[in-house]
Amino acid sequence: MADTSSNRAAAGETPETPPSxxxxxxxxxxxxxxxxxxxxxxxxxxxxxxxxxxxxxxxxxxxxxxxxxxxxxxxxxxxxxxxxxxxxxxxxxxxxxxxxxxxxxxxxxxxxxxxxxxxxxxxxxxxxxxxxxxxxxxxxxxxxxxxxxxRRVPRVRRLEVELPRLGAGLDGTRVVLITDTHYGPLDRARWSARVCETVNALEADLVCHTGDIADGTAERRRAQAAPLGTVQATRARVYVTGNHEYYSEAQGWVDLMDKLGWKPLRNRHLLLEHGGDTLVVAGVDDVTAESSGLAGHGAHLAGALQGVDPGLPVLLLAHQPKFIDRAAAHGIDLQLSGHTHGGQIWPFHYLVRLDQPSVAGLSHHGDRTLLYTSRGTGFWGPPFRVFAPSEITLLVLRSPQQSTSS
Structure with a gap:
C-alpha cells in the first residue's frame, strides 16, 4: 500500500497534523x-x-x-x-x-x-x-x-463613551446595541416585538445587531425575527453575522436582514456625518465564517476599512470579543461585540474567559481601542439567566473637543 502522506506531500498538499x-x-x-x-x-x-x-x-x-x-x-x-x-x-x-x-x-x-x-x-x-x-x-x-x-424584556444599560478622535459635530451620537437574540425553539415573537418597542423608545441615531439572530434558518425563524423590521433609527440600522448564523444557512439571514431594512456590514463600512465631522461604522463577518465553507464569507477587517481616511474615528461591529486583537492592531476606536452572554448561568463565565478577552462591559485594549461586550439580548439553549442579566445597550458617544469647549 502506498504511503498516502508521502503522496500528499508530493502533490504539494500539507500533511495532516496529528491531534494534540x-x-x-x-x-x-x-x-x-x-x-x-x-x-x-x-x-x-x-x-x-x-x-x-x-x-x-x-x-x-x-x-x-x-x-x-x-x-x-x-x-x-x-x-x-x-x-x-x-x-x-x-x-x-x-x-x-x-x-x-x-x-x-x-x-x-x-x-x-x-x-x-x-x-x-x-x-x-x-x-x-x-x-x-x-x-x-x-x-x-x-x-x-x-x-x-x-424571558423578560431586557433592561436598558446606559453609558457614555468618550472617543478621543470623535469630532464635536458627532458628540452625543446615540448608538443602541442588541445582540444574541437567538430566536429558537421557544417561540418569542411577542418578546421580539417588545424588545423592538424598547429600542425605538431610545431614539437612536444608529442601531446595531452584532449577530446570533437565531438558532435555525431564516425561513424557520422568520416570524420571530420579523419585528426587527419595525426598529427605527435616524441614521442607520446595521448588522453583522454571528457564529450561529453559520450553523443555519448564514446567507439566508443576511438576505432577510436586508429585506427587513438592516444594512449587513459584511466586511464593509458606511459613514455617519454631522456638523462637518465623520464617524466610520464598519463591520466584519464572524471569525467562524472562513471555516464555514460558505463562498464569500470571512472576517476581513482590511476590506471593511478599504478607502477609509486613517485619521477618522472607527466604530467596528464584530460578533466575538476576541476579534479585538485585530481591531487594536488597526487602531480601531471602539469595537462592539456580543457572543459571551455574560456567561448566562453562573459560574459559566469563568469558562468563557478561557476563550474570550472580555465577558461583559467596557474594556481597554492597545493604545486607544475600546471594547464593549454586551451580555446579550436573548439567551441560547437553556431558558435561564442566573447572575448574568440580559441587556439592551445605549451608548452615547462623546467628543473630548465638545467637553473642552463647554
Missing amino acids: GLQRVMRFIPLIAPLLLWSVPCWVLLYAGQQWPLPIALSGTALFALGLVGMPLAMMRGHGRRQQDRAAIVGDTLLGGAWVLFTWSVLLGVLLRLALTVAGVGDGQDRARMVTWAVLGLTALLLGWGYFEA
Whole structure:
C-alpha cells in the first residue's frame, strides 16, 4: 500500500497534523460532561451520608439516570439533523437545570457541610440531609428566577463613551446595541416585538445587531425575527453575522436582514456625518465564517476599512470579543461585540474567559481601542439567566473637543 502522506506531500498538499493531547481529551468532553453533571448531584444528594430509606434512594437514582440518558438524546434530536423544537426545549431545559444543580451540589456540599460541622449542628446524617434540602431549594429558586430573567424584556444599560478622535459635530451620537437574540425553539415573537418597542423608545441615531439572530434558518425563524423590521433609527440600522448564523444557512439571514431594512456590514463600512465631522461604522463577518465553507464569507477587517481616511474615528461591529486583537492592531476606536452572554448561568463565565478577552462591559485594549461586550439580548439553549442579566445597550458617544469647549 502506498504511503498516502508521502503522496500528499508530493502533490504539494500539507500533511495532516496529528491531534494534540488536548484535542484528544476534548473529544471525550461530550461523554464526560453529562456524566459529571448528573452523577455528582446524585452522590451529594442521595449517598453522601444521608442514609435515605431504600425506596427513596432507588427512586432518586432512577431520576438521575433518566436525566443522564434523556438529556443527550433530547439535545441530539433537537439540535441534530431532525431539528425537533420540542426535543430541543426538553434537552436545553435539562442541561440548564443540571448545570445549576451540579454547581450548588458542589458548593453547598462542601461549604455548607463544613459550616454546619464547625458550628456543631446535628450529627453527620442530619448535616447531610440539611445539605440535600438546601441544594434542592436553592436550585428550584434559582431556576425559577433564572427563567423569568431569560424571558423578560431586557433592561436598558446606559453609558457614555468618550472617543478621543470623535469630532464635536458627532458628540452625543446615540448608538443602541442588541445582540444574541437567538430566536429558537421557544417561540418569542411577542418578546421580539417588545424588545423592538424598547429600542425605538431610545431614539437612536444608529442601531446595531452584532449577530446570533437565531438558532435555525431564516425561513424557520422568520416570524420571530420579523419585528426587527419595525426598529427605527435616524441614521442607520446595521448588522453583522454571528457564529450561529453559520450553523443555519448564514446567507439566508443576511438576505432577510436586508429585506427587513438592516444594512449587513459584511466586511464593509458606511459613514455617519454631522456638523462637518465623520464617524466610520464598519463591520466584519464572524471569525467562524472562513471555516464555514460558505463562498464569500470571512472576517476581513482590511476590506471593511478599504478607502477609509486613517485619521477618522472607527466604530467596528464584530460578533466575538476576541476579534479585538485585530481591531487594536488597526487602531480601531471602539469595537462592539456580543457572543459571551455574560456567561448566562453562573459560574459559566469563568469558562468563557478561557476563550474570550472580555465577558461583559467596557474594556481597554492597545493604545486607544475600546471594547464593549454586551451580555446579550436573548439567551441560547437553556431558558435561564442566573447572575448574568440580559441587556439592551445605549451608548452615547462623546467628543473630548465638545467637553473642552463647554
